[in-house]
Amino acid sequence: xxxxxxxxxxxxxxxxxxxxxxxxxxxxxxxxxxxxxxxxxxxxxxxxxxxxxxxxxxxxxxxxxxxxxxxxxxxxxxxxxxxxxxxxxxxxxxxxxxxxxxxxxxxxxxxxxxxxxxxxxxxxxxxxxxxxxxxxxxxxxxxxxxxxxxxxxxxxxxxxxxxxxxxxxxxxxxxxxxxxxxxxxxxxxxxxxxxxxxxxxxxxxxxxxxxxxxxxxxxxxxxxxxxxxxxxxxxxxxxxxxxxxxxxxxxxxxxxxxxxxxxxxxxxxxxxxxxxxxxxxxxxxxxxxxxxxxxxxxxxxxxxxxxxxxxxxxxxxxxxxxxxxxxxxxxxxxxxxxxxxxxxxxxxxxxxxxxxxxxxxxxxxxxxxxxxxxxxxxxxxxxxxxxxxxxxxxxxxxxxxxxxxxxxxxxxxxxxxxxxxxxxxxxxxxxxxxxxxxxxxxxxxxxxxxxxxxxxxxxxxxxxxxxxxxxxxxxxxxxxxxxxxxx
Ligand SMILES: Nc1ncnc2c1ncn2[C@@H]1O[C@H](COP(=O)(O)OP(=O)(O)O)[C@@H](O)[C@H]1O
Ligand SMILES: [Mg+2]
Numbered sequence: 001x002x003x004x005x006x007x008x009x010x011x012x013x014x015x016x017x018x019x020x021x022x023x024x025x026x027x028x029x030x031x032x033x034x035x036x037x038x039x040x041x042x043x044x045x046x047x048x049x050x051x052x053x054x055x056x057x058x059x060x061x062x063x064x065x066x067x068x069x070x071x072x073x074x075x076x077x078x079x080x081x082x083x084x085x086x087x088x089x090x091x092x093x094x095x096x097x098x099x100x101x102x103x104x105x106x107x108x109x110x111x112x113x114x115x116x117x118x119x120x121x122x123x124x125x126x127x128x129x130x131x132x133x134x135x136x137x138x139x140x141x142x143x144x145x146x147x148x149x150x151x152x153x154x155x156x157x158x159x160x161x162x163x164x165x166x167x168x169x170x171x172x173x174x175x176x177x178x179x180x181x182x183x184x185x186x187x188x189x190x191x192x193x194x195x196x197x198x199x200x201x202x203x204x205x206x207x208x209x210x211x212x213x214x215x216x217x218x219x220x221x222x223x224x225x226x227x228x229x230x231x232x233x234x235x236x237x238x239x240x241x242x243x244x245x246x247x248x249x250x251x252x253x254x255x256x257x258x259x260x261x262x263x264x265x266x267x268x269x270x271x272x273x274x275x276x277x278x279x280x281x282x283x284x285x286x287x288x289x290x291x292x293x294x295x296x297x298x299x300x301x302x303x304x305x306x307x308x309x310x311x312x313x314x315x316x317x318x319x320x321x322x323x324x325x326x327x328x329x330x331x332x333x334x335x336x337x338x339x340x341x342x343x344x345x346x347x348x349x350x351x352x353x354x355x356x357x358x359x360x361x362x363x364x365x366x367x368x369x370x371x372x373x374x375x376x377x378x379x380x381x382x383x384x385x386x387x388x389x390x391x392x393x394x395x396x397x398x399x400x401x402x403x404x405x406x407x408x409x410x411x412x413x414x415x416x417x418x419x420x421x422x423x424x425x426x427x428x429x430x431x432x433x434x435x436x437x438x439x440x441x442x443x444x445x446x447x448x449x450x451x452x453x454x455x456x457x458x459x460x461x462x463x464x465x466x467x468x469x470x471x472x473x474x475x476x477x478x479x480x481x482x483x484x485x486x487x
Contacts, residue, residue, distance in 0.1 A: 002031060003082065007104040014086060014098045019108045021047070021080040028431060028452055029134050030111040030119075031084055036100040038091040041111065041119065042084035045427045051078040084108075085427070087449065090115070113137045121145075121448030127171035129164070130455040133439065139453035141402075143178050145446040147343050150372060150382040150399050154389045154417065155406030160438040161385050162190050164404065164455040165345065166462070168383075169194070169305060172343075173203050179303030180379075181342035183330060185323055187351065189311030193463035200460050203304045205294075210312045213289040214325050216255055217247055223328070226363050227285075227321050228278045235275055238267045252290045255283040285318050287325075300330060302340035316351060317363065323352050324364035331371060334380045341379035344371065349384035350391040358391070365393060372399035390416040402444040407435040423450055 003019040011017045017033070025031075029044045053074045054060050063074070086098040111119075117137055126140035153161050169191075172182055184191055195206045221240040225231045231239075239262070246253055246261045253261075259279050262272060282288070300306050308326065310319050323346070333339045346352055346368070353368040371382050372395060384400060386392050390412050397420050405421075408414055418429055423443050428450055432441060435452075443450040 001107045001109055003108050005033060005102050005104050005106045005108060006081070012101040012104060014101050016045075016083065016085050017042070017102055018081050018083050021082050025080070025082045026134050028427075030116055031082075031108050032111050032115075033102040033106050033108045035089065035098070035102040035106070037089035037096065037098055040086055040089045040098055040102055041095075041115075042086045043427075044082050045085045046083040047080060048083070049078060049080055053077050082108075085425075095119070119449060120451050121446075127168060128456065129167050129171060130438075130440075130453045133452040133454055139442070139451070141442065141446040143175070146402055147180065147381045147383075148379075149376050149401035149445060150384070150396075151343075151402045151404070151446075152349075152389075152392075152397060152400035153383065153385045153404045153406070154408065154413075155387065155440075156408050156410065156413075157387045158437070159406040159408075159435070160440075160455060161387070161406060162347065163438065163458060163462070164406070164440065165347075165383070165385060166191065166194075166458050166460060167455050169345075170200065170459055173200055173303070173305060175303065179340070181300040181302050181340045182305045182345065183300050183326070183342060184305060184307045184345045185347060185352070186307050186309050187311070187319070187348040189309045190347070190463050191307050192309055193461040194305065194307065197460045200305075205298070205301070205304065205306045207294060207306060207308050208312060209308055209310045209319070209322050211293060212287060212308075212322060212326075213291065213293040214287055214329075215290060215292050216253055216258055216288045217243075217251070218292075218329075219288065219325075223325070224278070224282065226324060226366060227282055227317075229361065229363075231278055232274075235271055235278070238265075238271050239275055241265070242267065254290045255279060255288045259283065285315075285321060287318070287322060296329065296333060296338075299326070299333075300339050300342055317361075320352055320363040324367050327364065327367045327371065331367065331375070331378070331380055334378050341381075343381045343383055345383040345385065347385045349386045349396070350388045353384070353393045353396045354391055355393045356391065359393065369393060369395045372396040389413045389420070394420065400444075402442065402446040404440050404442050405432055406440045407432065407437070409433045425450075 002023050002025055003021045005012055005017050005019045008018055025044055025047055027044055027047055031042050031044060033040050053063065088095045089098050113135055116135060122140050123142035124140060126142045128138055128140050130139045132139050153165060155161050172180065192206060194200050194204045221236045221243060224239060225236045242261050242265050246258065259276055262275050313319050327344060334342065352364040354362050359365055371380060375381055384392065384396060403421055405417060414429060418424060421443055428441055438455045439452060440455065441450055441452050
């Protein structure tokens with residue numbers, strides 16, 4: 001038994017109670033106590049100490065002045081008290097609201113792990129991503145509730161988002177049934193180690209975004225406008241006509257062919273000049289060609305992972321264009337059932353689907369918001385990862401029905417989460433700022449009740465990124481080689 005319910009000014013009530021602690025009790029721990037309702041389930045919201053000796057300022061001063069604390073057994077009066085919020089009560093058949101408080105003096109126990117598993121919606125066949133904090137219970141999340149709609153992983157830098165995402169990837173790749181395709185937009189090339197991994201490498205395709213090509217004939221006039229938002233409607237309309245004509249003559253064509261066709265068309269000279277200007281700058285991005293690389297059939301495979309490594313591209317606009325094109329393509333293929341259900345994981349999602357000032361210019365925002373709103377009808381889900389939730393489009397974030405939240409201390413990000421996740425309580429929000437690396441809160445569809453867990457150790461190779469010390473040594477060894485050559 002953990003302790004006994006005490007009578008205080010605030011309770012026990014149907015909302016909360018406190019108990020005096022015999023054994024170690026931790027914040028956020030689940031406890032049970034009997035009442036007329038059945039077995040009440042509660043969560044520890046705070047743990048604090050009291051000592052009657054030290055309650056009055058005068059007495060504290062007297063005691064220490066006269067060195068009475070040495071003579072009196074003041075320590076014997078120290079108690080640890082845990083405050084508990086009532087979540088509901090188990091009856092024979094169901095889980096109900098608490099309508100009778102527990103009695104003072106009633107024994108408080110730790111929750112039985114089986115009961116806890118049922119309460120939280122743990123699925124034995126689910127993704128084994130870690131362990132529930134303070135319990136010997138795996139936090140296995142149901143695949144459908146996690147990916148039927150969308151998922152967000154939010155936390156400040158260095159809290160373990162990418163590590164946690166790698167654990168989720170391992171679980172998806174290990175599945176025997178319910179296998180989905182995975183595409184990962186890897187902004188920093190952090191996941192490329194998966195390709196070299198002895199267990200997972202065979203199920204991984206790595207695409208270097210700088211080699212990627214999209215066939216020009218598949219780009220709609222609307223897409224050209226998304227890349228060059230300054231194009232006027234008249235220019236887009238005329239470009240549409242040229243594209244239409246060109247498609248009738250040629251099966252495939254390059255940007256140069258398209259520019260040529262614009263020049264030869266009967267479009268007004270002013271429009272022509274502007275269009276050629278826009279098309280030239282799009283051409284300089286060097287992502288459109290006469291054919292696709294890789295082929296559409298190579299882009300995503302059921303039960304496998306495709307990593308799109310964007311690390312060699314510096315220009316954000318180009319990155320967004322590639323993400324936009326690939327996301328549109330996959331969503332279209334999925335709508336036609338030409339590829340398996342899939343999840344698109346976007347690291348640094350605030351760069352691709354931003355809110356605020358950046359939103360109007362973000363080429364990829366439109367398709368990501370479309371996926372957020374309509375993807376689930378076609379079993380195309382999103383997993384948005386971000387260290388700046390406040391900068392992430394609210395349209396997209398509000399469609400993420402499961403959120404995994406790790407350490408966040410920035411008040412504006414915390415506020416944003418409070419607003420976007422209705423299920424989150426102020427105590428949980430408070431705990432987010434003190435989470436350790438790898439620890440997380442899961443709320444929403446995948447957890448019947450929000451709970452804290454720690455991601456398990458990953459099995460796959462972690463892509464090692466050099467720290468500043470290693471880079472400095474690397475630079476030094478390179479420059480000493482260079483100076484030796486000078487001799
Ligand atoms: N669950 C975990 N167990 C052990 N180490 C972890 C865990 N999560 C993260 N780390 C370590 O913490 C560091 C930061 O993790 P990372 O996933 O890169 O953070 P983020 O993506 O949030 O910036 C890495 O060195 C990683 O190895
Ligand atoms: Mg990361």
